[in-house]
Amino acid sequence: MSSLNQILHITLINLRNVPRRLGTSLVVVVGIAGVVGVLVSVLAMGEGFRHTLASTGRPTRVIMLRAGSDAEMSSGVGRDQATLLGALPGVARDDAGRPLVSAELFVMVDLPRQGQSDPNNVPFRGVQPAAFAIRDEVRIIEGRHYERGVREVIVGRKAAREFAGLGVGSRIAFRDSDWTVVGTFESGGDVHESEIWADAEVAMSAFRRSGFQSVTAALADLTDSGLADLRASIARDRRLSINVLREPEYYAKQASILSKLIGVLGYSVATFMAIGATFGALNCMYSAIASRQTEIATLRAIGFGGAPVVVSVMIEALALALIGGVLGATLAYVYCDGASLSTLNFNTFSQVAFDFRVTPGLLARGLVWALLIGAAGGLLPAIRAARVPVTVALRTA
Amino acid sequence: MKYLPLVWSQLFRRKTRTVLTLLSVLVAFLLFGLLQAVQIAFESGADSADAKRLLTTARYSIIEPLPMSYALRMERVQGVVAVAYADWFGAKYQNESNAFAVFAVDPARYLDMYPEFEIAPAQREAFMKTRTGAVAGKRLMDRYGWKVGQKLPISSEIHAKTDGSLDWEFDLVGVFDAEDPAVRANTDVVLINVAYFDEARQSGRGKTGWYITRIADADQARTIAADVDRLFMNSPDETKTAPEKEFAVGFAKQIGDLGALVTRILLAVFFTILILTGNTMAQAIRERIPELAILKTLGFSNVTVTALVLGEAALLLGIGATLGMLTAVSIIPGLNSATGGRFPPLFVHAETFVLAAVVALALALAVGLPPALRVHRLRIVEALAGHR
Numbered sequence: 001m002s003s004l005n006q007i008l009h010i011t012l013i014n015l016r017n018v019p020r021r022l023g024t025s026l027v028v029v030v031g032i033a034g035v036v037g038v039l040v041s042v043l044a045m046g047e048g049f050r051h052t053l054a055s056t057g058r059p060t061r062v063i064m065l066r067a068g069s070d071a072e073m074s075s076g077v078g079r080d081q082a083t084l085l086g087a088l089p090g091v092a093r094d095d096a097g098r099p100l101v102s103a104e105l106f107v108m109v110d111l112p113r114q115g116q117s118d119p120n121n122v123p124f125r126g127v128q129p130a131a132f133a134i135r136d137e138v139r140i141i142e143g144r145h146y147e148r149g150v151r152e153v154i155v156g157r158k159a160a161r162e163f164a165g166l167g168v169g170s171r172i173a174f175r176d177s178d179w180t181v182v183g184t185f186e187s188g189g190d191v192h193e194s195e196i197w198a199d200a201e202v203a204m205s206a207f208r209r210s211g212f213q214s215v216t217a218a219l220a221d222l223t224d225s226g227l228a229d230l231r232a233s234i235a236r237d238r239r240l241s242i243n244v245l246r247e248p249e250y251y252a253k254q255a256s257i258l259s260k261l262i263g264v265l266g267y268s269v270a271t272f273m274a275i276g277a278t279f280g281a282l283n284c285m286y287s288a289i290a291s292r293q294t295e296i297a298t299l300r301a302i303g304f305g306g307a308p309v310v311v312s313v314m315i316e317a318l319a320l321a322l323i324g325g326v327l328g329a330t331l332a333y334v335y336c337d338g339a340s341l342s343t344l345n346f347n348t349f350s351q352v353a354f355d356f357r358v359t360p361g362l363l364a365r366g367l368v369w370a371l372l373i374g375a376a377g378g379l380l381p382a383i384r385a386a387r388v389p390v391t392v393a394l395r396t397a
Numbered sequence: 398m399k400y401l402p403l404v405w406s407q408l409f410r411r412k413t414r415t416v417l418t419l420l421s422v423l424v425a426f427l428l429f430g431l432l433q434a435v436q437i438a439f440e441s442g443a444d445s446a447d448a449k450r451l452l453t454t455a456r457y458s459i460i461e462p463l464p465m466s467y468a469l470r471m472e473r474v475q476g477v478v479a480v481a482y483a484d485w486f487g488a489k490y491q492n493e494s495n496a497f498a499v500f501a502v503d504p505a506r507y508l509d510m511y512p513e514f515e516i517a518p519a520q521r522e523a524f525m526k527t528r529t530g531a532v533a534g535k536r537l538m539d540r541y542g543w544k545v546g547q548k549l550p551i552s553s554e555i556h557a558k559t560d561g562s563l564d565w566e567f568d569l570v571g572v573f574d575a576e577d578p579a580v581r582a583n584t585d586v587v588l589i590n591v592a593y594f595d596e597a598r599q600s601g602r603g604k605t606g607w608y609i610t611r612i613a614d615a616d617q618a619r620t621i622a623a624d625v626d627r628l629f630m631n632s633p634d635e636t637k638t639a640p641e642k643e644f645a646v647g648f649a650k651q652i653g654d655l656g657a658l659v660t661r662i663l664l665a666v667f668f669t670i671l672i673l674t675g676n677t678m679a680q681a682i683r684e685r686i687p688e689l690a691i692l693k694t695l696g697f698s699n700v701t702v703t704a705l706v707l708g709e710a711a712l713l714l715g716i717g718a719t720l721g722m723l724t725a726v727s728i729i730p731g732l733n734s735a736t737g738g739r740f741p742p743l744f745v746h747a748e749t750f751v752l753a754a755v756v757a758l759a760l761a762l763a764v765g766l767p768p769a770l771r772v773h774r775l776r777i778v779e780a781l782a783g784h785r
Contacts, residue, residue: 023676031421034669038662068563070494073460074487074554108458118647121459174457207461208633241561265435269428269662273669276424280673283417287680343653347494351651 006308007315010299014292014316021291024284028317029324031277032373035270036328036366041336042266043365044356046259048341052354053255056190057247060222061134062230064215067241071254071348072106077212079103081240085215090230092218094133099217102131105203106213108350109174109196111163113342120342122163123195123350124153124174126203134218135187143168143183148199151206154183156193158353162342166196177206191251194342194353216247257346274373281377285317289385296385297393306386313382314375321374325367332366333358400701404708411681418677419717425670426721426753427728432659433749434729438582438741440649440656445579446642448615449478450510451622453608456635462604463634465595468506470628476621477610481506484606486589487555489563490541497537499551499587501594501605504530508573510609513580520545520571528593531567534584535574536742545569551587557599565597582741609641667756675764678710682768689772690780703773710765711758718757722750 018025057063064085069075077085082103085091092100105126110119129148132138146152153172160166171178179198187193200212219226227246234240289296296309342353409415437444453471455461468480486499500507504524508514516524516532524530531549543549549567557563567589575581595602612621622638629636639647649655682689692702722745729743 023679027673027676030672031669034665038665042662068489068552069554070489071554074494076555108460110458113650116650118650120651269432272424272428272431273666276421276428276666277669279417279421279424280669283414283421283673283677286413286417341653344651 003305003308006304007311010304010308010312011315013295014288014312015319017292018316018320021288024287025320028277028281028284028320028374028377029327031280032321032324032370033328033331035273035277035373036325036370037331038273038328039266039270039369040329040332040358040362040366041356042262042269043362044332044336044358045341046262046266047359047362048354048357049262049343049352050255050259051357052189052191052352053251054248055188056192056251059246059248061216061218061247062227062244063247063250064217064234064242064244065213065250067243069243072104072213073108073348073350075213077103077215077242079211081242082212082215084237084240085217085234085242088230088233090220090226090233092220094130098130100130100134101215101217102128102134103200103212103215104128104131105200105207105209107203107207107209109172111165111172113162114164116164120163121344121350122159123348124203125192125195125197126200126207127197128200131197131216134216135192137190138185138187138192140183141186143181146182146197146199149202150199151177151179151202152182153179153196153198154185155181156195156197156353157184157186158193158340158342159196159351160184161340162194162351162353174206179206189355191254191352194351215242254345254347258343261346270369274369277373278376281317281321281373282380284320285313285378285381286384288316289313289381292385293388293393293396297388297390300386301390301394309386310382313385314378317378317382318371318374321370321377322367324374325370328370329358329363329366333363400705400708404705404712407681407685407705408709408712410685414677414680415713418674418713419720421673422670422714422717423721423724425666426718426757427724428666428721429663429753429756430722430725430745430749431729431732431743432663433752434725434743434745436655436659437579437746437749438743439652440646441579441582441741443642443645443649445513445577445583446640446645447513448618448640448642449612450641451610451612451618451625451638452641452644453610453625453636453638454606456626456637459607461634462601462606463608463636465603465605467608467629467634467636471608471610471625474610474621474624474628476612476614476617476624478613479506479509479611481510481609482591482605482607483507483609484591484594484604485555486551486594487553488587489552489554494554497585497587499553499589501591502588503591504532504588507588507609510611511583513575513577514573514584515575516571516573520573523570524588524590527568527570528590529566529568530570530593531587531589532571532573533569533587534581535572536581536585537587538572543569545572549587556594556601558597559599561599578742578744585741608636610638667760671760671763674710674713674760675767678706678713678764678768681709682706682772686775686780690775690777693775693777694781699773702775703769706769706772707761707765710769711761714757714761714764718753722753 065075066077086099086101094100107124108121109124111122146154155166165172166181168181170181231244234242336356337358339356342351345352455463468482471480483500483502486501488499490496508521524532547569549569552564575584618640625638626636689702726745733742
């Protein structure tokens with residue numbers, strides 16, 4: 001009999017036997033499902049957060065901050081500087097010849113989460129009219145645009161969902177005055193959906209600010225050399241000390257700390273759980289081969305080789321692991337995918353809302369972990385099964 | 398107690414199985430200890446809060462500044478003992494944003510407000526006298542290898558000097574530390590002298606970030622907070638005052654419900670352990686049915702035999718839980734030094750031990766009761782006859 005045939009036969013016998021050892025088999029399945037479920041859901045949280053920031057901004061646009069500032073909140077761009085920046089030749093212009101540039105105020109306002117009362121740092125952005133031409137992904141989905149010169153705001157879709165009192169028509173008290181929510185906007189699931197937007201001029205007088213935090217502009221020349229020219233023209237002007245970044249580069253940076261933290265948390269917890277699950281799998285496979293000791297010895301006595309026995313035990317372990325992995329991944333997908341969450345982004349010190357994202361890549365990673373645990377748990381018992389001398393096995397059974 | 402050797406030998410009847418199960422339980426409780434430590438570290442602000450301290454920030458957002466002149470008016474509020482203030486510097490060190498926090502403070506006011514920060518009297522004196530002086534927490538000193546007496550170059554992302562430069566330099570004149578691990582997280586900060594900072598900065602002069610007030614009677618916290626806020630009501634800079642603890646809890650909540658996340662992970666972990674040990678126990682008892690019947694024949698009462706089985710489950714989880722918690726305690730110092738002090742210091746809280754004991758006991762009952770009841774009902778004749 002070819003060894004392939006032997007493997008097939010022993011494996012089939014093993015697998016047919018599994019229902020009789022349901023209790024121990026369940027340990028492997030549940031243990032591995034736990035590992036994969038936790039791993040996939042925690043990483044899905046990190047993935048969702050990263051995706052939200054990564055999908056913010058276009059490479060065709062740049063954000064300009066004061067040199068030395070890594071985040072909008074700590075940056076400061078004077079009104080005079082903003083005017084100079086808008087007039088640079090590297091900035092694109094609309095059909096009427098007006099520069100596609102928006103100098104923006106960026107502050108935090110305190111708002112409670114839905115159903116709670118503690119304040120959260122919700123980002124508030126004052127934008128200039130060109131902001132909507134520059135960011136054409138922004139679309140009003142409910143209500144209307146704010147009117148210029150009036151204390152009205154539009155609210156990002158995710159901010160409206162996470163924080164209390166941001167429905168269209170409600171009034172919110174910020175410094176000095178009440179503002180009316182007149183609309184809700186979406187912007188392709190990016191980080192701006194966690195923000196509140198208003199007219200920059202009105203916001204600046206209300207928050208008593210004399211300068212902006214950042215300037216966002218569309219590039220006239222999208223190539224790297226176009227960007228280099230823009231940077232060079234800023235460097236030549238001694239009145240300007242400004243750092244220019246393409247938007248995706250800037251927003252990817254803003255994800256660095258929290259992404260890393262979530263990744264470390266997910267992988268360390270999953271590693272510990274995997275170690276625990278491996279002990280469980282070892283236990284299960286040892287008792288599986290113990291209960292079949294006579295059967296395995298008999299097979300070897302009638303001419304089956306050691307290798308097919310090893311392979312068959314491994315296949316059983318891997319099959320159970322795979323069931324556990326699929327179960328865990330499915331649970332993570334059903335319970336987590338699309339679940340929404342808002343947290344403090346440590347880079348910007350303000351709230352960012354995002355959805356868990358269970359991607360095919362994460363599911364695959366979960367299954368790889370499951371198979372690794374199965375392999376680790378199956379190998380030693382498999383080798384033991386093949387090593388016990390036939391005579392001893394038959395006598396001590 | 399006299400049955401301990403019997404329970405022990407029953408437990409280790411199948412060494413491999415018991416040891417593997419124990420290791421799984423160990424890992425589960427190790428994870429429990431570590432995750433609880435992480436959660437507590439994140440929420441430690443609330444633990445180390447002093448009930449006699451209030452925090453005052455601008456009413457609508459913590460980033461809005463308040464006039465420094467408020468200190469004198471707040472001091473006159475009934476029940477207020479002392480007032481200190483601090484401003485956020487927005488540090489960038491060795492090109493890393495927010496590598497640590499830097500607060501611009503009035504040295505004497507601030508150090509008096511936080512008596513838990515231990516600093517040598519001579520260094521405190523030097524900090525008060527040196528306009529460009531700075532003091533740093535011990536963990537930060539260790540992380541960056543700073544020495545008292547050196548120059549400390551720190552950039553600010555927010556505050557430019559009058560010459561427009563964002564690069565500042567301070568004289569490191571002292572170091573402070575705290576014994577309580579919950580407080581030690583708060584020492585990861587550099588304090589600079591506001592006298593120099595306020596004079597040398599380009600804008601925002603005469604303003605500060607937040608106020609800390611010490612009150613005589615913690616029970617009066619609400620009333621005094623309201624009194625302080627009333628003082629500045631309808632002024633251009635309205636305030637919001639709350640006990641320090643509330644502030645810390647609120648900040649932890651900004652991060653989100655970390656507690657719920659940890660709880661869910663631990664539920665998954667312990668559910669797995671429940672299945673695993675449950676299976677081990679069920680197997681162990683099934684194999685020993687004839688032995689248990691013989692024990693009953695020898696005159697062991699139903700209750701005793703049941704207790705023996707429960708005791709076995711309790712011993713299994715007790716050993717696993719103890720070893721797991723001990724492992725957590727022993728690896729945490731290593732973890733703390735591995736993170737280089739970038740993370741609040743982890744420690745296993747006394748409460749965590751109690752909670753671990755409760756969880757272990759609950760698991761022992763859950764996995765021990767079904768086989769124990771089965772043994773309780775066991776009829777000797779059937780049990781002996783049912784097996785070869």
